Amino acid sequence: MSKPDAYIEIKPTASLFNFRIGELIQYRYLLFLFVRRDFITIYKQTILGPLWHILQPLVTTLIFTAVFGLFARIPHDGIPPVLFYLSGMIMWAYFAACLNKTSATFLSNASIFGKVYFPRITVPLASVISSLLSFCIQLILLAIIAFIYRNSISVQPTLLLLPVFVVLVAAIGFGFGIIVSSLTTKYRDLSYAMTFGVQLWMYATPVIYPLSIVPAKFRIISKLNPLTSIIEGFRYSITGKGTFLWHNFIYTVVFALVIVFVGMVLFNRTERDFMDTV
């Protein structure tokens, strides 16, 4: 039944570097339920249901193909346009979902956080995992389209890195998200800045254009963007066209580790008494 040995001590300051992984394991069932809830409630009371997970990137891709490909004639490294935009889109969409959802953690859950304790980190973690499910659905769509275009692309061995790409995207989105969520408890402006910040970030990332058309003097900035190497690398892995450089990839890995660590520390700090300031 219950565990009589459950013991906790509440102190004013706890170590910021104690991420309480054990507690998270204890609450794994809650995490699972949150993931299911996030995933299910998205399409409850919708007609198309889970189909929305596919429809959204598909329509966006078609619009991008028309606007940027046909009208603006932005080159795509010779990759079939639909494949080019879709591959960039779903990777970016996953990142944006992780970032947007986790960045609202404290504010949108203030009422429940204010009444009952459970490890707060389960909420943003659940967002990242539930968004992963819709990413996977979209990945299947991408695989089908890639299969259709199989003659004009060549899949690279770096495709084996796909799980790593995904984890990196999730980690960076999650890291930035919990940093923003921690800061918005005090500075509400940030949540407004977020909305268009994410949009600007997309245009700074080779999602709708290839890295190869970025002028040489801006390329360094483009490469400082940790998502550049992932999106370019992902495209390269599928089509064999584009840029994939190991040192850029390593940079992204280090960046992700740092951002998650900083995020966790800040999150730890905030969850202790954000109820007093929110």
Next chain:
Amino acid sequence: MKKAVEISNVSKMYHLGEFSSSTIKDDLSRWWQRMRGKGDPMKQLAAGNQQQDKIHWALRNVSFDVKEGEVLGIIGKNGAGKSTLLKIISRVTAPTSGSIKIHGRIASLLEVGTGFHPDLSGRENIYQNGAILGMQKAEIDRKLDEIIDFSGVERFIDTPVKRYSSGMYVRLAFAVAAHLEPEILIVDEVLAVGDVEFQKKCLGKISDISTGQGRTVIFVSHNMTAVQSLCSSAVLLKGGALQSIGKTADIINDYLNIYSEIPSSKLWTEDDGPGNDKVTFRHVRIIPEGLLTVEDEIAVDFSFNSYMTTGHVNISLHLYTLRGDLVFATVSPQQNAVTALMHFTCIIPGNFLNDETYLVTIMVVNEAKAAYVFEEALKFEVNEVPRESGWLGKWPGLIRPTFEWKVSKSEG
């Protein structure tokens, strides 16, 4: 006996006006809401005149232990720090200094339905609520039938809870909280919600949990009657500090004594009356002065400078017993809001109130919102008179009205 909770030197400090967000006003009012323990907007406004200090100590060096299997009542006036203490014990916020050791799993019955998701079905919400308490699936599986059975909503258990009637919602929420069997249950003002039947069920279950299952219960309430009937011992907080701890009856006496400071008449000058930018009280008094009996007509008489200029102004007058039971609330006729000295007198008829000590709270209402709430503005004591029957015992009931009776006899 083993200790379930050890609280040592806990203090909690709040900053006022520190955050430069655009919604400082909002922050403050919400902060007060939490400080004062519940989402009562009237209470929130009442605090308006105390916001000069930049730092506020909601708790100061509070230390006491809660023994295993004990039902401990925490009592105190609004703003005494009860809810802040509960928030710290339930790990919603951290103390500024001091520490608390907790042996066992804690669950709060703070507000029924906390953590329910409207789009999920009743069954899914049972699981989610259990998981929030740190339970695993198997544990909840075992309790599921019992919970559904107790709630009486089995026909709708797979319907999203947003379609539930409020009664069903409350029943399910309570069933979940009552069956999840934490070692330490925190109950905060649950009596403020729900109907009488629900309250009874709640209280019954609480005493069942403690006496029957030997679990620890920490119970916070303004209702001394409930505290007395449930709690074996109690803690009195005053101004954030521990005032006394001991047997429930003694502590309730201490609590009632706090009210001896409240006068039955008071006058202020233009500047020093209680109030805010809309209202400044000038006088409050009970007429007649001196000893009041149950037969006397009693007038609550007060005046205030009103600075409200839009809409209508009226008064909502609330009468409480010292034990925290609301006897009645009565509303004055509406007046046009103009800058003026407004004078009100509310007449409570004779042969209506019981042999009790009563507290008056005056709420000034402007445009359907509380402009200022003068809590515990007045206190008066109503005394017994010799009765026809000669019986001297205390009459039951919050009031003791004399109603018209019709009596007839028929030979048969």
